[in-house]
Amino acid sequence: MATDQAQQSQDCVICAKHRGEGPLKGELVGRRDEFWVYHAPPRDDGLAPLGELIIESDRHAPYLSDLTDAEAAALGQLRSRLAEALRDELGVELVFAAAIGRSVPHFHEFLFPRHPGVPPEIPWHKSDDAGPHGDADTVSDLVRRLRNRLPGMGS
C-alpha cells in the first residue's frame, strides 16, 4: 500500500506541481492545513481568468470522497475564507466551487467568482470565461492581496 501510494504520487501531475516539476503551472497563493492554493494558470493567450483559484490536497487523495474527516473540515473552512477574500477583493457577489477530478485523480477543487457585469444568460460554469482575465502582473497583485486577507496562509 505504501509503495502503491508512492508510485501514484510519482506519476501524478498535481504531486509533481507541488514539487515544482511537471506541466501544471499557476501562481501559489499559499498553503494551509494540508492544502495548497494556486491561482489558475494563464491560458493560451497569456491571460488567466481573474480570481479563479484551485485548492489541492497535499496528500495524494484521489477524490473528494477520499479526504479524511479532518481534511474535509479544514477544506470547508479554507474554501469559505477564500471565497470571502475573493468577494472582498474583487467585489463579486458569488463564488462557485466545483470538485471534478475527471482527468487527474488527485483531489482539487476550483473556486471561481461571478464577476459583476457577466450577463445572466451565461451559465454558472462559464463564469470564468465571461469574466475579466489578467496578465501575470495583475494576477500577482491579486495573489498578494488575497494572502494579506488570509492569516496563516504560509507558502
Ligand SMILES: [Zn+2]
Ligand atoms: Zn497526486
